[in-house]
Amino acid sequence: MPKKYAIDDIKSRFQTVAIDNKYQAIFKPNGDIYNAASQIGLDARFIDEDLGLYVSDAVLPGSSFADIEIAGDRQGITERVPFSRLYDDVTFTFMVDENYKVMRFFESWMGLINPLYGNHSASSSNQVMTLNYPKKYKCDMSIVKFNKDFFMGEEGGVILYYQFNEAWPFSVASTPVNYEGGSVLKLNVTFRYTRYFVYDVTTVGERFGRYGTSDSFDYGLGRRKSWRPPSS
8 A cells, every 4th residue: 555755754765865976997907917008008007096087987787587488397387487697798988098098908908818929010911810818818897886975984885896707808899089079089898707796795605516515616526425334
């Protein structure tokens, strides 16, 4: 049934809604990404401090489930059940600085994924294109959503901290330029990643197989112990 609210109760709720312009992006490159950037003259301080500040538009990630249809388990009932979780790609829009460090950084990152090999310059037609191993170009990155009162209290306010595991730039969009009225040059980069999790929200459980804990990253776990006769 409908419930009657006082005006003061409604105001107290809607005056504390979250706004969408308080966030911060954080990148955590590995050593190979740092080295690729340093080869073109970009230092680690730019990546650690400046790159995230140039993010003018970002998204909080979403996900969905891939499901299958099951018919006949119960007479007259068709069910749909999930079998895999799908994570949406995220696109960040970067403002380009006057020295084009943002564009140069992502071009170096793309070059790390798909490097050129040859005896001459990159303009030569005899270059060979290869692909690196994923661990060389994948890294973690995060986006933190907070409100304007986060820094006012001694203990700080509530935040949403999304971390993307094993992220990499899937697409660097074309950047249009023109002779019309000048505006800020922006670069759209779409990232793919293995999964994301939210601090203080995502829970982790421990799997147990038939003979103990089962984990594909540990060869010894989940293996059946050898039988020994009881001692006398």
